[in-house]
Amino acid sequence: MAQASPDWVRCTQPVDGVERLEAWFGGKAYAMHRHDTYAIGATLAGVQNFRYRRSLRNGLPGNVMVLHPDEPHDGQAGTEQGFGYRMVYVEPALVQQALGGRPLPFLESGISADPRLVAATQALLRQAGHAIDPLEQHGAIAEVARALAAVAGMPMRARKGDFAAACRARDYLRASIDRHVGLADLEAAAGRDRWSLSHDFRMFFGTSPYRYLTMRRLDAARGMLLGGFPLAHAAIATGFADQSHLTRHFLKAYGQTPGRWLRYMREAGMHGLHTNVQYGPGWQA
Structure with a gap:
């Protein structure tokens, strides 16, 4: 045995x-x-x-x-x-x-x-x-x-959201794809405490601030890859730690590695990518 x-x-x-x-x-x-x-x-x-x-x-x-x-x-x-x-x-x-x-x-x-x-x-x-x-x-x-x-069967308590604060947080994240975003920084930008902001963000945008930021970084990385930039360069420029970090998130979001996705895009004749797509519930992994 x-x-x-x-x-x-x-x-x-x-x-x-x-x-x-x-x-x-x-x-x-x-x-x-x-x-x-x-x-x-x-x-x-x-x-x-x-x-x-x-x-x-x-x-x-x-x-x-x-x-x-x-x-x-x-x-x-x-x-x-x-x-x-x-x-x-x-x-x-x-x-x-x-x-x-x-x-x-x-x-x-x-x-x-x-x-x-x-x-x-x-x-x-x-x-x-x-x-x-x-x-x-x-x-x-x-x-x-x-x-x-x-x-646990706890009744959900109805909570009102702060749309303006959620929008301020979203705008801050959009402007921060190339740098580290701390919780305190996000709270300050939104003017809302982190737990309330987490609730507001999901209520209005269908996802968490972290997931939203990751998807915006992936949008930017895809544009750079189609523009001919190396994977490692695109990773650092869009706020990922390295190309393996980018690849891991890319695969989780799109079901393909960046190399495979890029090959398909080139075969289809795509040479540019819009990166201002609004994130919604249907994009969640």
């Missing part, structure tokens, strides 16, 4: 109230313990057993685990093959702020297969070695908070 892979753990330093972890265990992983944060995770391979609220739960690939702050739990492999998983630890105050001060959402079972929650956790549950832009992390927390509230 083949032996399970050796145990290993990789984790990140906490950044703005969020810490990420990725691990593999062949047997017993954790004794009973509890966090003062939300522990939100996904089993990537195998079966993860854990005792939670007086019952044994099974974390399987395709599900999301949501452990409420201060709830005791343990963790171990459910089969001899071991299990691999990723987890993100989020300070409860961030979830409450994203929900406008409402009570913290609670999922009794500790496990959910709800597609809203599965989709909302994708950005935070990436490999621990992949850095997350603070603007992206903020938007991802807001998405997770809303999904938690929906899955």
Whole structure:
């Protein structure tokens, strides 16, 4: 019988109230313990057993685990093959702020297969070695908070948006595709706090500020590529860290690498590209 892979753990330093972890265990992983944060995770391979609220739960690939702050739990492999998983630890105050001060959402079972929650956790549950832009992390927390509230059955509170503030934020992002955009900078430009602005932006433009900025950068990069600029040059000029960073986002947005897309465009005789397309809900990945 083949032996399970050796145990290993990789984790990140906490950044703005969020810490990420990725691990593999062949047997017993954790004794009973509890966090003062939300522990939100996904089993990537195998079966993860854990005792939670007086019952044994099974974390399987395709599900999301949501452990409420201060709830005791343990963790171990459910089969001899071991299990691999990723987890993100989020300070409860961030979830409450994203929900406008409402009570913290609670999922009794500790496990959910709800597609809203599965989709909302994708950005935070990436490999621990992949850095997350603070603007992206903020938007991802807001998405997770809303999904938690929906899955927990909390009634949504009607909130009015500030269209003018959202427009100021949009204009600032459009003018900032070639430089880093910080949350404080965006708040100052919009004249609106980050959590309210996140809500306003999605209400009026159908996406998060981070996603909007990424798509505008990709618009500009496509124009540069059609203009004959090298991929590496286009990446730096449009605010990406390097060409692999641009390629990763390009593939996620369009389903093709920049090289393949450019070949198709040239074969079709396209030599220019408008970059002022308005972003809407239909463009979301």
